[in-house]
Amino acid sequence: MAKLSRGKYAQAISDRSGLAFPYREMVTEWNGSFVHNSEFEPKQPQIQPTRFTGDPQGLMNSRPARVELPTADFLPTNPFTTENISGGLGAVYNVSHPDSGIQVGDYVRLMTLESPIIDSSGNAIAIQNTELTTTLSANINATDTSLVVTDADLDFYILGGFIIIKKVLTSSDTSDPLKIGTYQNEIIQYTSYNNGTKTLSGLTRGTNASFRGVTPANTIAGSHLAGATVIGARIVTDLITTTSASAGQPSTVTNYNGYQLKTNDQGSIWISLYSGGGNGCQAGPLNIEL
Numbered sequence: 001m002a003k004l005s006r007g008k009y010a011q012a013i014s015d016r017s018g019l020a021f022p023y024r025e026m027v028t029e030w031n032g033s034f035v036h037n038s039e040f041e042p043k044q045p046q047i048q049p050t051r052f053t054g055d056p057q058g059l060m061n062s063r064p065a066r067v068e069l070p071t072a073d074f075l076p077t078n079p080f081t082t083e084n085i086s087g088g089l090g091a092v093y094n095v096s097h098p099d100s101g102i103q104v105g106d107y108v109r110l111m112t113l114e115s116p117i118i119d120s121s122g123n124a125i126a127i128q129n130t131e132l133t134t135t136l137s138a139n140i141n142a143t144d145t146s147l148v149v150t151d152a153d154l155d156f157y158i159l160g161g162f163i164i165i166k167k168v169l170t171s172s173d174t175s176d177p178l179k180i181g182t183y184q185n186e187i188i189q190y191t192s193y194n195n196g197t198k199t200l201s202g203l204t205r206g207t208n209a210s211f212r213g214v215t216p217a218n219t220i221a222g223s224h225l226a227g228a229t230v231i232g233a234r235i236v237t238d239l240i241t242t243t244s245a246s247a248g249q250p251s252t253v254t255n256y257n258g259y260q261l262k263t264n265d266q267g268s269i270w271i272s273l274y275s276g277g278g279n280g281c282q283a284g285p286l287n288i289e290l
Contacts, residue, residue: 006024007023007024008024010022010023010024011023012026012034014026014034014035014036014039015033015034015035016033016035016036016039017035017036017039019036021036025037027040029041029043030042030043031043069288069290070211070216070284070285070287070288070290071284071288072109072111072282072283072284072285072288073097073100073282073283073284074280074281074282075095075096075097075277075281075282075283076096076098077278077279078275078276078277078278079095079096079097079258079277079281079283080093080094080095080096080117080130080274080275080276080277080281081093081094081273081274081275082094082117082125082263082270082273082274082275083260083270083273084269084270084273085260090262090263090264090265090266090267090268090269091263091264091268091269091270092237092238092260092261092262092263093110093130093234093260093261093263094240094258094259094260095108095110095240095258095259095260095261095283096240096257096258097257097258097259097283098255098256098257098258099256100212100256100258100259100283101212101213102211102212102236102239102259102283103210103212103213103236103239104236104237104238104239104259105210105235105236106209106210106211106212106213106235106236107161107162107209107210107211107233107234107235107236107285107286108211108233108234108235108236108259108261108283108284108285109131109132109164109231109232109233109283109284109285109286109288110130110131110132110234110261110281110282110283111131111231111281111282111283111284112280112281112282113127113130113131113277113278113281114277114278114279114280114281115127115276115277115278116130116276117130117274117275117276117277118274118275118276119272119273119274119275120272121272123272123274124274125274128151128154129153129154129155130277131231132154132155132156132163132231132232132233132234133229133230133231133232134149134150134151134154134229134230135149135150135151135226135227135228135229135230136148136149136150136165136224136225136226136227136228136230137149137150137198137226138226139223139224139225139226140223140224141223142205142206142221142222142223143205143221144203144205145201145202145203145205146199146200146201146202146203147188147199147200147203147230148197148198148199148200149198149199149200149230150198151198152195152196152198153195154195154232155232155234155263155264156190156193156195156200156232156264157193157235157262157264157265158192158193158194158195158264158265158266159191159192159265160189160190160191160192160193160202161189161190161193161232161233161234161235162187162188162189162190162207162209162232162233162286163187163188163190163200163230163231163232163233163286164185164186164187164188164230164231164233164286164287165185165186165188165224165228165229165230166183166185166228166229166230166231166289167183167184167185167186167222167224167228168181168182168183168184169181169182169183169184173222183289183290184219184220184222185219185287185289186205186206186219186220186221186222186224187206187207187208187209187218187219187286187287188200188203188204188205188206188207189203189204189207189209190202190203190204191203205221206218206219206220206221206222207219208286208287209233209285209286211284211285211286216285216287219287231286233286234261234262234263235261235262236259236260236261237259237260237261237262238259238260239256239258239259239260240256240257240258240259240260241254241255241256241257242254242255242257243255
């Protein structure tokens with residue numbers, strides 16, 4: 001086979017301009033045109049866009065989504081006052097809890113009071129009653145529809161509300177060693193309370209209560225031993241607000257300073273008005289331990 005000339009002294013005619021150029025300075029474009037290198041035009045990117053493929057679905061070091069722990073908020077110093085509502089509607093706790101996001105119809109658990117709420121004469125509302133804490137009087141299983149608490153004269157709602165029973169898993173509850181020592185609290189809705197017999201009845205087991213307008217996922221119904229901690233929550237009946245002037249529009253803004261919690265269902269009123277609670281008081285959802 002004959003060898004081809006290297007074109008050292010040859011010239012070539014450009015397919016673009018029709019001019020003669022040194023052969024060795026010629027190049028071929030993407031469309032096959034034989035042109036001088038000064039006339040070369042690259043392929044327009046939009047003619048052949050970048051290929052896109054589906055994103056990979058697997059991750060080498062994946063982590064499952066976690067459930068954030070519900071938290072309680074610290075309240076200002078001495079955040080509680082009491083008030084009698086006109087019209088025979090009974091008494092409420094006023095709770096100072098600025099910008100809480102809590103809504104009417106939510107259930108709020110009060111906790112970690114440093115001192116009782118007292119009146120001007122030194123009479124006190126027991127911390128236990130404000131926090132609605134007691135214990136189970138007897139064992140219950142996962143299907144029982146009533147339970148008895150140890151303490152009487154607590155302000156559980158006689159027409160129904162929510163409680164939580166605290167439970168820490170033991171080896172008798174689970175075979176998973178990673179779960180031993182963790183909480184499996186149960187929130188229970190009840191429809192009636194008898195203070196004389198200290199009985200909560202009409203139980204809906206393994207439920208949950210609204211907080212900040214959202215009802216979390218249901219808890220797990222389970223068995224609980226006598227002596228387990230029982231805590232009640234109070235329903236938000238109204239928000240405590242004030243208005244202040246604004247330089248822009250609207251001309252006034254609403255300040256959410258706190259809320260009112262129903263004391264009980266019996267239409268009771270305070271003989272004298274109370275205030276206090278001390279430092280470090282908290283308010284939050286019923287279940288703060290997961």
